[in-house]
Amino acid sequence: MPELSWRHQTLIQALLSRGPLRDDEFHSIFTGLTGKNPGTQRQLFDEYLLKINKALSYVQCELRGFRNQYDGRIYYGVVNNISDEQSKLGTKYSVPQIAFFKAIIEAILQDAAAQGSISDIDALNLRLENQVLTGTESQSQGGPTHVPLPLKNFSISQKQKALDELVQDQWLTHTTDGNIGLGVRSFLDLRSYFHNSDIPSCQVCNEAGVKAELCQNDCCTVRIHKYCLKKLFSKRRGERVCPSCGTQWHFVVPKAELLEEDEESDVPTQSQPPLGPKRKRLETGKTGDANAVQSGSSQTSGSTTTDLRRTTRSTARLK
Template sequence: MPPLCWRHHTLIQALLSRGPLKESEFQSIFSDVTGKSFDSHQQLFNDYLRKINMELSYVQFELRACRNQYDSGVYYGVINTIADEQSKLGSKYTVPQIAFYKGIIEAIVQDPAAQGTISNINALNIRLENQGTSSQVPTAFKAFSMSQKEKTIQELVHDQWLCDMSDGRIGLGVRSFLDLRSWFHNNEVPACDVCNEAGVKADLCPNESCTVRIHKYCLQAKFSQQRMEKVCPGCGTQWPYVMAKSEAVEEDDTDVSQPPLGPAMRKRQKTSSNGPPESQPPENGQPSRRRVAVKVDYDGAGSSQEPSLVPRTRRATRNSARLHR
């Protein structure tokens, strides 16, 4: 296979230097460097991405797309596909900062209401001691002050690992959605019943005994089909979805819920458990649902080695709502 040309290099460099880019921005760069309109040359665009990923795989990197679960936008970025001690050395964050980030991620994915956010106050009150893997708490964890936590949040938001919501709460940044895809899967974070991606920010089935959750943009894609009955795919409960006239479509094969680029997701299998995790009260008076527990072991890199241009499969079975340590 011929080596990458300067056009491929420009696309890679744009993502490395600017960070994750919106779909429209990345496609605009493609059009500028190739002189081809994206709308008329989508196959060429996919060929470019496929060739780039074949070369990046030799150095354990991947050009990947994801959908931001807060604004439904598609973003492209380059991620590290391995997690080892050597890759950790490349992080600009200190050990306490990484532990603090882990604590925020843990709190967000544990949200029983699937709002995908945590209040700034609750984030600042996260105890780093809970992120330790041994009984001896590192001194750096104990000395990590409130002002250092505030500064860390600002840095994580700036680097797109976290995001500031309009209501002042904190959510996951687009880089987290790009890099944590494999972690979400391996730790059995409840997935969207439509696209099989982690349902960090999602709507819940009205039946509180049902564990189905669906992204808002996936609901729109699913229920905008005129012949589709608006019921929960798990328990059959009527789903309170109001369809705007502009959303109605005729065909059943319309699916805008998944990004055009991403690794194939394996069908999730239910796993056994010795017992339910200890429940915790939900925040802000949200409806009471079973709270799940998860141990975060994130080091700033994904671990997927799957091909990048394979459409993800729909889930054959629904996951349990439990996350196991």
């Protein structure tokens, strides 16, 4: 296991104690620790992240970068890559609350318009009976499904309380139009779950198009994130068209937004470590899924990998 300095440990501790941090916040902490600006010392920054991830891999954790599909900003956070029976004991959410969260996630992902949100009213009216685990003996024999009483009796007021807690813990968020959307922790932890849920990927970045723009051709399934559209069309001259079917794409690139953030740092991919000034990537894992909602890892204190080992036991998963 690579030995981490106090600076490496402090970066980990910052993410564990505060939860996912926006790139400028995380860069500010890095600058305070090292005296170096990640914007001008990118190779040093990437070397720090690579060394941290090598150490975290021994406790099935990783420092992951991701882009928030609502504001287009890059965030960093520490996630747990495993799910076991012990980790389920660490959740603060009840079974009905977890089922409620799953129902909200599914409702958002099933939106064909890719708005990435549902209204508060729709969220509170979601039925939890659909979240009963499949594959039971009664179901396999075609018999009636037994719905646990806690799910049947989960009231509107209890749903509202769970909703408030999920927003506070950054699993969900209030969007600018007043609806309920995915929080930064969901984008951080649920990457593989999104891909496994058959959500169309963005044509530009290949990440799940949870909140995205659609091609105007009804027969075309292309989705592109708004920030990816800016990146795509700002570098093109002439007609702006769908990269798949060629249909004209009605999109105006704001003149004031020059995509400086996209040139500063790309969102880390899942397998390639940071290498150089332009194609630096965080080493990320592929095993995080919807079970991560039961996690308390990003709010757990710990400045060493020993503390992180405890964190892996406090991260629970949805089933």
